Amino acid sequence: MAVDVKGLIQELVQEYGSGSESLLPILQRIQEEKGFIAKEDAWVVSEQLGIPLIEIYKTVTFYELLWIGKRADYEIRVCGSISCAVNGGNKIYEAIVTELDIDSSGLSRDGRFFVEKVSCLGRCDESPAMMINDKVYTGLTPEKAREIVRELKEK
Ligand code: FES
Structure with a gap:
């Protein structure tokens, strides 16, 4: 079943707030729900939190259990x-x-x-x-x- 990332982010913003401290829990939830973070998801997170895309990529590359894109089954x-x-x-x-x-x-x-x-x-x-x-x-x-x-x- 496809994950509604926009809806998920809105839900998480309500739970964690829209500040930069919400970034990590939001990325973790997307990763849990989908098994990876798609490039489009990174864009949506960037828009919704007002955080530059480069910061999102930096966060993802810093944490080993987060990654952009599906690499394999x-x-x-x-x-x-x-x-x-x-x-x-x-x-x-x-x-x-x-x-x-x-x-x-x-x-x-x-x-x-x-x-x-x-x-x-x-x-x-x-x-x-x-x-x-x-x-x-x-x-x-x-x-x-x-x-x-x-x-x-x-x-
Ligand atoms: S050292 Fe902790 S799980 Fe491998």
Whole structure:
């Protein structure tokens, strides 16, 4: 179902106000609702909050869990922070990259998967962890991670 970004922004402006402090919660909500922030959404946010577009891009590029545009059907974020790293996080990343034949841009050849390493996903106690779109997977092993992405490949 298409998300009414204008309506969503109006609703959020009522909740958070129309100052620059509303920018981050609004971008987070759009990301949650759509799975990404479209370029047109960034324009609407800019217009509605009176914040220059460049500031919106700066905010999006600063926060790893926000991004402009849909990159792939499955966006995989493997935690690269310390708790996961000491529990084999790098092997999880390598297993996924190999299984999906990911190139240096982070995309698979068929364009269905995007893989990147990110900072802590907040699940350190169950590390190593990764996210696929908005679902978090924890307690991974390379084999478990391969199975998860293999199932998605077959869909
Ligand atoms: S260090 Fe990986 S989830 Fe926190």
